[in-house]
Amino acid sequence: MTIKLSRDDDEKRVKMFKALAEVKRLEIIRYIRQTDREMTCGDLGEIIGMDKSNVSYHLKILYEADLVKVSRSGQNKFAQLREDTFQTFLPGFLDSL
């Protein structure tokens, strides 16, 4: 099945590009992608050098742009990339990152 995209998706594209237009969010995406083990937001903050509230803020923006999904286990939260979104709107991007 082929996906039909158009002007109607521009609002979604804008949200997505805004989410990607930040060095720290690119770092987050790269890190999520390269790490197999699950990781907490705290881990992310430590690695990227951000306050936990800031990690939370950035993850929310990525989530609202459908770029990541999040699962919870106990107190911890784990983020995964939404490969479907990348595939539909930015095929080939992740491999270039």
Next chain:
Amino acid sequence: MTIKLSRDDDEKRVKMFKALAEVKRLEIIRYIRQTDREMTCGDLGEIIGMDKSNVSYHLKILYEADLVKVSRSGQNKFAQLREDTFQTFLPGFLDSL
């Protein structure tokens, strides 16, 4: 020859994504791409519904993000997409637009 990308390009990616994170600039890109004949900034403004100073502003942002190149002929200016940039950083994106 394969292109080596990395964190070092993140500033460039951010500039590019910021440039793409605007409905009117997406329209501009789509229009430039679909039109074979050369077109003036005035044309763009009329089609997209923008003041000429606004077209100038948006084209500058696209230009500074290496997403378009511009040529001049008399009083007119013509914009073309920089397929090389799209190919390197967003392979497959233009076809999804």
Next chain:
DNA sequence: CATATAGTTATACAACTTTCAAACTATTAC
């Protein structure tokens, strides 16, 4: 030269973004 046309630049303003700190909620462990 004067005038018209195409595009640029400067300014001001409102709306939005990122960061930080502090207060908050939710889960775990004792």
Next chain:
DNA sequence: GTAATAGTTTGAAAGTTGTATAACTATATG
């Protein structure tokens, strides 16, 4: 229950962005 840990939300401050208007430069034409 209390205390500790993980993450969220809120509000303020500083910075950025998009739009509109008006003044500007550059090219073309008579």
